[in-house]
Amino acid sequence: MLIIGIAGGTGCGKTTVVNQIINELPKNEVGVISQDAYYNDLSHLTLEERRKTNFDHPNSIDFNLLEKHLKALKAGESVEQPVYSFLECNRIQKTIPTHPRKVMIVEGILILTNSEIRNMCDIKIFVHADTDERLIRRLKRDVNERGWNLNETLENYQNVIKPMHDQFIEPTKEYADIIIPNNKYNTVAVEIVRSIINEKLAEA
Ligand SMILES: Nc1ncnc2c1ncn2[C@@H]1O[C@H](COP(=O)(O)OP(=O)(O)O)[C@@H](O)[C@H]1O
Numbered sequence: 001m002l003i004i005g006i007a008g009g010t011g012c013g014k015t016t017v018v019n020q021i022i023n024e025l026p027k028n029e030v031g032v033i034s035q036d037a038y039y040n041d042l043s044h045l046t047l048e049e050r051r052k053t054n055f056d057h058p059n060s061i062d063f064n065l066l067e068k069h070l071k072a073l074k075a076g077e078s079v080e081q082p083v084y085s086f087l088e089c090n091r092i093q094k095t096i097p098t099h100p101r102k103v104m105i106v107e108g109i110l111i112l113t114n115s116e117i118r119n120m121c122d123i124k125i126f127v128h129a130d131t132d133e134r135l136i137r138r139l140k141r142d143v144n145e146r147g148w149n150l151n152e153t154l155e156n157y158q159n160v161i162k163p164m165h166d167q168f169i170e171p172t173k174e175y176a177d178i179i180i181p182n183n184k185y186n187t188v189a190v191e192i193v194r195s196i197i198n199e200k201l202a203e204a
């Protein structure tokens with residue numbers, strides 16, 4: 001199994017790039033695991049308390065479970081991937097059966113901060129978009145989809161998201177084998193990654 005790690009700051013376009021990569025690849029040969037699904041279980045807290053959590057620090061992720069799941073998939077076993085609700089700020093009861101695939105993509109802002117996960121990745125990709133571009137995308141998405149208002153997002157951006165990005169996420173760019181510039185849609189880079197995957201699929 002080939003593991004591809006895709007990191008990059010919030011709003012840089014990781015999910016979009018992943019969808020572009022897997023689009024047109026054989027569906028049962030490529031799987032995706034999202035780091036968001038592995039946010040720590042916060043069921044012991046109220047929603048109000050959960051909303052105050054720092055979701056941009058590496059400690060907010062259950063990397064042990066993610067590592068365990070990746071190892072199981074690599075060993076040919078299926079896993080139950082948690083499902084995360086941004087509105088509830090928590091995992092929900094449901095899980096998604098996730099089966100081993102020839103290629104597994106793992107994406108998330110903090111994926112490359114964890115040395116165990118990093119070492120499991122055969123190819124490490126960092127998606128880059130400028131800070132102002134990411135903030136604009138983030139504002140639109142938080143208000144439209146993730147249950148935050150404009151002031152909450154701006155305050156969170158200044159006090160948590162940006163400092164965490166500078167301290168933990170941006171430095172992981174140095175681990176990347178490939179950096180994808182994504183201020184604009186980058187079809188050439190997507191095509192290159194897709195052809196690398198196709199080569200690996202042909203070999204396997
Ligand atoms: N290259 C791009 N140009 C313009 N908008 C983009 C681009 N890539 C992604 N977006 C938009 O930005 C938002 C965040 O993208 P997403 O892929 O969810 O980012 P991430 O997963 O890194 O947080 C989405 O609304 C998406 O449609």
Ligand SMILES: Nc1ccn([C@@H]2O[C@H](COP(=O)(O)O)[C@@H](O)[C@H]2O)c(=O)n1
Nearest residue numbers: 009010011055056086089108109146161
């Ligand atoms: N309940 C939550 C949990 C996390 N976030 C934010 O999501 C960002 C990571 O997801 P991307 O799709 O942007 O990669 C991260 O910056 C968290 O602040 C949230 O808004 N609500």
